[in-house]
Amino acid sequence: MRMPKGEWKVGTKDDYYVRTSAWSAPGCHPVGCGLILHIEDGKLTGVEGDKDHPLTQGRLCPRCLALPEVVNHPDRILYPMKRARKDRGKNTWERITWDEALDLIVEKVEETRERYGYEGVHTFGGTGREATFYYPVLSYSVFQSPNVSTVISGDSCYGPRCMITNFILGTGYPEIDHAAYFPDRYDDPRFVLPEYVMVWGKNPIVSNPDGFFGHALIDMMKRGTKLITVDPRITWLASRAEITLQLRPGTDTALLMAMLNVVINEGLYDKEFVEKWCYGLEDLKERVQDMPPAKAAAITWVPEEKIIRAARVFAQAKSASIQWGLATEMSQNAVQTCQCILYLCALTGRIDAPGGISVGPKASLTGKWRYEQIKWVNPELIDKRIGNEEYPVSKSALTNCLADTVLDALEEEDLKIGMVWINSSNVWSCPGAVPERWLAALSRVEFIVAQDIFLTPANMSVADLVLPVSTFAEHDGLVLPHFGRNAPYLGAINKAVEVGEARSDFETVMALGKRLNPDAFPWETVEEFLDYSVYGNGFSFDDLRKMGQFQPDYSYYKYESGKLREDGEVGFDTVTGLFELRSLQFEAWGEDPLPYYQEPTFSPYATPDLAQDYPLVLTTGGRKYTSFHSEHRQVPTLREIDPWPIVQIHPDTAAKNGISDGDWVCIENQYGSCRQKAKLTYAVDPRVVHAEHAWWYPEQDMELPNQGGAFKSQINNLMPHFMTGKLYIGSPYKCLICRVTKVSGLDD
Ligand code: SF4
Numbered sequence: 001m002r003m004p005k006g007e008w009k010v011g012t013k014d015d016y017y018v019r020t021s022a023w024s025a026p027g028c029h030p031v032g033c034g035l036i037l038h039i040e041d042g043k044l045t046g047v048e049g050d051k052d053h054p055l056t057q058g059r060l061c062p063r064c065l066a067l068p069e070v071v072n073h074p075d076r077i078l079y080p081m082k083r084a085r086k087d088r089g090k091n092t093w094e095r096i097t098w099d100e101a102l103d104l105i106v107e108k109v110e111e112t113r114e115r116y117g118y119e120g121v122h123t124f125g126g127t128g129r130e131a132t133f134y135y136p137v138l139s140y141s142v143f144q145s146p147n148v149s150t151v152i153s154g155d156s157c158y159g160p161r162c163m164i165t166n167f168i169l170g171t172g173y174p175e176i177d178h179a180a181y182f183p184d185r186y187d188d189p190r191f192v193l194p195e196y197v198m199v200w201g202k203n204p205i206v207s208n209p210d211g212f213f214g215h216a217l218i219d220m221m222k223r224g225t226k227l228i229t230v231d232p233r234i235t236w237l238a239s240r241a242e243i244t245l246q247l248r249p250g251t252d253t254a255l256l257m258a259m260l261n262v263v264i265n266e267g268l269y270d271k272e273f274v275e276k277w278c279y280g281l282e283d284l285k286e287r288v289q290d291m292p293p294a295k296a297a298a299i300t301w302v303p304e305e306k307i308i309r310a311a312r313v314f315a316q317a318k319s320a321s322i323q324w325g326l327a328t329e330m331s332q333n334a335v336q337t338c339q340c341i342l343y344l345c346a347l348t349g350r351i352d353a354p355g356g357i358s359v360g361p362k363a364s365l366t367g368k369w370r371y372e373q374i375k376w377v378n379p380e381l382i383d384k385r386i387g388n389e390e391y392p393v394s395k396s397a398l399t400n401c402l403a404d405t406v407l408d409a410l411e412e413e414d415l416k417i418g419m420v421w422i423n424s425s426n427v428w429s430c431p432g433a434v435p436e437r438w439l440a441a442l443s444r445v446e447f448i449v450a451q452d453i454f455l456t457p458a459n460m461s462v463a464d465l466v467l468p469v470s471t472f473a474e475h476d477g478l479v480l481p482h483f484g485r486n487a488p489y490l491g492a493i494n495k496a497v498e499v500g501e502a503r504s505d506f507e508t509v510m511a512l513g514k515r516l517n518p519d520a521f522p523w524e525t526v527e528e529f530l531d532y533s534v535y536g537n538g539f540s541f542d543d544l545r546k547m548g549q550f551q552p553d554y555s556y557y558k559y560e561s562g563k564l565r566e567d568g569e570v571g572f573d574t575v576t577g578l579f580e581l582r583s584l585q586f587e588a589w590g591e592d593p594l595p596y597y598q599e600p601t602f603s604p605y606a607t608p609d610l611a612q613d614y615p616l617v618l619t620t621g622g623r624k625y626t627s628f629h630s631e632h633r634q635v636p637t638l639r640e641i642d643p644w645p646i647v648q649i650h651p652d653t654a655a656k657n658g659i660s661d662g663d664w665v666c667i668e669n670q671y672g673s674c675r676q677k678a679k680l681t682y683a684v685d686p687r688v689v690h691a692e693h694a695w696w697y698p699e700q701d702m703e704l705p706n707q708g709g710a711f712k713s714q715i716n717n718l719m720p721h722f723m724t725g726k727l728y729i730g731s732p733y734k735c736l737i738c739r740v741t742k743v744s745g746l747d748d
Pocket residue numbers: 022023028029031032033059060061062063064207208213
């Protein structure tokens with residue numbers, strides 16, 4: 001089905017087609033893929049890719065193809081429901097109206113403020129989903145509280161990449177140049193095909209990360225781009241790469257420092273760029289002498305000659321870029337890994353170069369509204385933000401609380417958090433390290449509201465009130481890749497159907513905002529707000545619907561034309577005005593301004609005694625096509641494809657432990673254990689296992705204590721909870737140790 005130009009909805013009153021851009025719920029990153037929704041008799045019955053979408057061009061993942069199964073699922077939360085606090089964990093929900101729900105929330109907010117102050121309300125947000133755009137607004141504009149966070153230890157998801165980019169070169173998120181800004185894409189004469197893309201700790205065709213539709217990589221491979229992959233696993237992409245660097249999990253910084261060593265010592269860097277636009281080369285040169293390739297080979301398990309070859313190939317390519325993923329952040333060395341990746345791009349002249357990495361200006365296509373909402377929080381309260389006193393860096397470096405400090409605050413004897421809002425976060429079945437502690441800690445809070453599309457272990461076990469969230473098929477909205485930090489387009493989300501009384505994240509925020517802080521919400525309708533958001537581009541929301549997507553103009557080498565700095569001066573928006581190979585911002589915070597390698601806290605080398613008991617390196621969380629973190633477990637077609645959690649084990653390791661393909665195994669370390677099914681594969685090193693994350697079983701008893709088997713396969717049972725590095729960013733989700741033994745089943 002092709003939509004007629006200028007139309008977003010065609011058909012009759014009950015049977016029609018709607019063109020839209022995907023976001024969530026259900027979960028996905030803000031890629032904004034193009035969909036045509038089929039509605040028959042007022043019900044969503046089918047989905048197909050929109051061939052006219054400039055980026056996705058008709059392609060979709062199974063998650064979007066299964067959208068009708070989500071939208072029409074019998075277990076959805078369809079209206080607000082409450083229960084008595086004493087009944088937490090029991091299925092004793094009582095349906096109430098939206099007005100009753102909002103009245104109850106206002107009453108509880110006022111009680112909390114009276115007892116604990118405005119900062120007594122804490123908001124948690126889940127990853128990637130549309131909620132990510134609006135939960136900080138809920139905290140700042142509606143509750144006027146500075147306390148807002150995720151639950152991810154070390155804030156180790158996407159934030160560090162953005163933050164470190166901001167400190168070192170002062171721009172929005174750096175994405176590989178895939179001609180996304182150009183309507184005629186790869187045929188645009190300004191674009192240069194990357195000769196090499198280094199895919200670092202990422203599996204983009206499966207995960208479709210925040211602002212990137214992974215199949216663009218395939219498009220470019222078909223045109224001749226070659227890959228270098230850096231991953232503990234041989235992924236589908238790695239099996240097609242020219243060079244595969246199969247490193248020990250958590251040692252990325254050592255590998256990068258050795259590559260920088262080769263590039264600098266062999267004089268392979270872009271001298272013109274470095275001389276004119278970089279600060280601190282001599283310091284960096286001295287530092288990387290600490291990491292010759294032979295030393296890095298011993299640390300990373302990547303052969304020395306492969307490290308040297310990869311560095312030379314990348315530096316000498318006519319055009320090249322690096323795609324860096326979540327794995328770069330989920331180690332204790334996260335800050336330095338991100339720092340080194342940017343350094344490798346800068347030294348080789350790839351910053352904002354055609355076929356290199358594109359860097360976005362800070363301006364967003366939806367204006368500054370979202371970033372300005374902190375103005376509704378009393379400045380004195382910012383000092384009282386959880387964690388700010390003990391970790392002063394977090395005050396100036398972050399706009400939210402460090403999740404680890406929030407867990408500590410929830411466990412304090414003198415609890416000062418009276419109300420919690422959980423927006424689309426399945427806290428202990430998904431990202432939370434030490435999951436049982438999160439359950440115990442949140443159980444202490446007096447009043448908890450949760451917003452979601454399904455009952456999850458989190459909202460079933462601790463919420464007193466649940467609010468239904470609409471899917472993106474059920475509301476109007478906007479989608480911006482990379483949350484606007486490097487957005488090649490702005491897409492319209494168009495409402496196609498209505499299901500129950502579900503509301504979008506923004507509808508709920510605005511309804512509550514009008515009661516608690518009406519000055520912050522001057523709009524009468526959602527459409528008025530959407531008009532306001534897109535107005536700066538010279539069109540209305542209705543215009544955008546008709547266009548489908550808006551692609552802004554783009555130019556390369558923006559640091560030469562003053563487009564990266566608010567003051568319009570040439571250069572980068574940093575302390576020195578240059579790209580900082582020695583970070584003055586890091587130095588000001590007491591962090592080493594230069595990169596350094598830190599061995600994972602638990603490893604065969606750091607803790608050899610422990611490694612006697614737990615001899616395998618454990619890495620976790622590789623993505624699947626059939627789920628978005630803990631979501632989609634109840635979607636029949638997707639669950640049929642991936643019915644159980646899988647731990648990948650090398651056949652030699654399995655044989656040594658008496659494990660056969662398909663056996664249930666116990667994965668265990670000094671912190672805890674869980675059960676998953678063994679998949680024997682040569683894709684992992686014999687010394688490493690890879691386990692899936694975010695598994696629970698919605699088909700099981702959802703009441704406490706079972707709560708959908710929340711802890712049975714939860715790999716984060718093996719995760720510690722501690723702050724790492726001097727900026728407290730990063731965590732060991734990807735680099736733990738464990739042993740694996742055969743068991744008879746999930747409940748053995
Ligand atoms: S990346 Fe895949 S799941 Fe996500 S919106 Fe696009 S098609 Fe849907």
